[in-house]
Amino acid sequence: MPTRALGVLFLLAMMGFQVASGLDARPERFTGLIVVLLAASAVAFAADAWGARRAVAAFGAAALTGYAVEVIGVLTGFPFGAYSYSDVLWPQVGGVPMVVALAWGGMGLAAYAVAAAIAPGGGWARVCVG
Template sequence: MALEQASEQVRSVDAGPVRVLGVAFLLAMTACQMVSGLDARPERFTGAIVALLAACALAFAAAVWGPARAAGAFGGAVLTGYAAEVAGVLTGFPFGDYAYGDVLWPQAGGVPVAVAVAWGGMGLAAYAVAAAVVPVPGWRRIAVGAGALTAWDLFLDPQMVRMGLWTWAEDGPYRGVPLSNYAGWLLVSALVMLVVQRFAGDREPGYGLPALYTVMAVMETIGFLAVFQPPDPLVAAAGGITMGAFAAPAWRRLWQR
């Protein structure tokens, strides 16, 4: 018992600096997003933004779950997302028929490493949002987390397609993205949530990861409304409202605790 208490004290003492590090990464990511939105070639900043997203998510997760659990959850989410992307590129399942261009490097198996890392960073953030909404681990939390992560792709896919980072074999009804993509996202996101839940368990979500999710929603909404050329109010509304529908109840629950 004494060892457990001492370990918990050390973990809580170390959490402060780790949270500060998470905030620093979050601010750096936001600044990088702002610069990229004004650049003629925003795709050049994608790798840096994803790296900062991952570092931010890992720092905030380590502050509330501990470093080992945070690393395990992140690694599991990355591997799950990567496996799904490789399957998608090779077979068209579960997202549909698509291919990555040669803009993002390095690549492994036809999939940019940054894409797999992004699954990990936003996977942790979406899980924390779900943990705030659904306090008890289980299938309800997994379902909410899958929805929260898929909501992000209402921004991501239209943005990446317009930047030429990947292409679809056939145009779909949502800015060229087929509906099969979102069915695939729900499936893979549920698997990501299942993996993260195995590591995070019933631990508190904290405030950092929901903040990361919220900042991403706000930045993408502003980007599609006023920064990206041409602006796209439809994507701004679809992504902003949907991500907001998950972020708002999460913050309400967190503030009530």
């Protein structure tokens, strides 16, 4: 299956589970799956545009950077102010659910795609706009 079609499939599945979560008495049970599907769709769309190796590298960079910022934020209160995560989402490292890294990776690729559509040039300019 072409990566673009796979991205659409993951995106549709994510939307379906988001709707299902809104109808469930315990919507948090869907969070991990929804985030995994977000990440998978973002990587599939990026792989279609850039190739698999670059897509996985970009996803990894966004996920690791975002996760590091979250751990620093939970431990120090910088840059987001004082906050913490409950134990609903697990496993956690440094007080941050690991699924948060996947969310950062998926949203990082999505933000970069939007920036590519509205920001001239490329490279770091798009990263900053994203």
